[in-house]
Amino acid sequence: MCAFTINCLFMANTTIHEHPHALDRIREIEQKVVEIEKKVPRTIVRVEKKLIDFPFSRYFLGHQKPEDAKFKPEWRLWKNDRLTLAWLGQSTVLINFYGTWILTDPVFSERAGIHVGPITVGPRRLVQAPLKPDELPPIDLLLISHAHMDHSDIPSLRALRPAKHAIIAANTQKVYQGLNLPDLQVLDWGERKTYAANESHEIHESPESPITIEAIEPRHAGWRMPWDPCRSRKEKNGFSYNAYFIEKHDASGQWHAIVFGGDTGYTTSFLRLGDRMRAAGREIECAIMPIGTYNPWVETHCNPEQAWRMTREMNARAIVPVHWNTFTQSSEPRFEPLQWLHAVVDEPHAIALSEHGQTWTYPSDWPG
Numbered sequence: 001m002c003a004f005t006i007n008c009l010f011m012a013n014t015t016i017h018e019h020p021h022a023l024d025r026i027r028e029i030e031q032k033v034v035e036i037e038k039k040v041p042r043t044i045v046r047v048e049k050k051l052i053d054f055p056f057s058r059y060f061l062g063h064q065k066p067e068d069a070k071f072k073p074e075w076r077l078w079k080n081d082r083l084t085l086a087w088l089g090q091s092t093v094l095i096n097f098y099g100t101w102i103l104t105d106p107v108f109s110e111r112a113g114i115h116v117g118p119i120t121v122g123p124r125r126l127v128q129a130p131l132k133p134d135e136l137p138p139i140d141l142l143l144i145s146h147a148h149m150d151h152s153d154i155p156s157l158r159a160l161r162p163a164k165h166a167i168i169a170a171n172t173q174k175v176y177q178g179l180n181l182p183d184l185q186v187l188d189w190g191e192r193k194t195y196a197a198n199e200s201h202e203i204h205e206s207p208e209s210p211i212t213i214e215a216i217e218p219r220h221a222g223w224r225m226p227w228d229p230c231r232s233r234k235e236k237n238g239f240s241y242n243a244y245f246i247e248k249h250d251a252s253g254q255w256h257a258i259v260f261g262g263d264t265g266y267t268t269s270f271l272r273l274g275d276r277m278r279a280a281g282r283e284i285e286c287a288i289m290p291i292g293t294y295n296p297w298v299e300t301h302c303n304p305e306q307a308w309r310m311t312r313e314m315n316a317r318a319i320v321p322v323h324w325n326t327f328t329q330s331s332e333p334r335f336e337p338l339q340w341l342h343a344v345v346d347e348p349h350a351i352a353l354s355e356h357g358q359t360w361t362y363p364s365d366w367p368g
Helices: 003-009 023-028 056-061 154-159 269-279 304-313 336-344
Strands: 031-034 043-046 083-087 093-097 100-104 114-116 119-121 141-143 165-169 184-187 192-197 203-205 211-216 243-249 255-260 284-290 316-322 359-362
Touching: 083 284, 083 316, 093 255, 165 211, 184 192, 184 211, 211 269, 243 269, 255 269, 269 304, 284 304, 284 359, 304 316, 304 336, 316 336, 316 359
Parallel strands: 100 141, 141 165, 165 184, 255 284, 284 316
Antiparallel strands: 031 043, 083 093, 083 359, 093 100, 114 119, 192 203, 192 211, 211 243, 243 255
16 A cells, blocks of 8 residues: 555545546547657557546455566576566565666555555555565665555565665655665655675675666655655655656676666656766666556556656666556546557567566567
């Protein structure tokens, strides 16, 4: 459960019914043609309607038992001389980044939300997590984008073996108090943290390290509960929210980079990052970007077309679509985000994966 759960608790007199599932629905909503510069294809940008048929019953009361994931990552077979990652649901991604093990926004619980004794009030998973916390490899770096409950699940964080290092957004420290996060680093927008990698793939603080994490400003909100101060409301010490740019040199000295977009509406922050990459003659290998929960929350959750636009604007080769088909949090049909993404991406290989537990490797899964 995320901030939207609390918002919805205060809404009433709403009609509950299923909305028709069809890609034709895209053409029924206001459309606007936009040409995106610098290698970005012409696209149709859909402006979301604020629908009143939000699925409250499924959101709060749940639904049938979650489906099993179609794939289970065999991370023990992953090699350290390349980028390999697997989507574990919502925005949780397990990454071997040229020998550095990274985990993003860990959520493994069957429900995400407010914990009242043994009960969790919040949405139930549509698909089970393909790995449990005790099935993960030792994590070098834990990246948490913000404090929403579908990105910062406290039972999941407690169940994890301690990561060597963890990075969180500004002013969110109190959310993680009492957890076993021995090296907790706060990064604000534009700040960078550099680590070094040794032969055992452990990372330690060093000014001459080949791996650097930079906090990028997304378009979102950070409060965990409505009464928490939030940076999006320009409140003092407001909970912040991050995306992350991660760069590293491998053992041969080759430069590599990926982006974890966290949660975000459309923003030019990634275009500015892309301008830096183009000026340096560099490309980002992949962008882990949210593609769901956009109807009616498009101001803070990009739609698939906007996610692809930002991927191209940051000069990334591939998109890893996340934040869809895990929890019911919005009104769009369940499989529309991926269908829409395929409809606008003119390079099918540029969509890295589409299923929970599916593994993608670069450059092995890239043509040429």
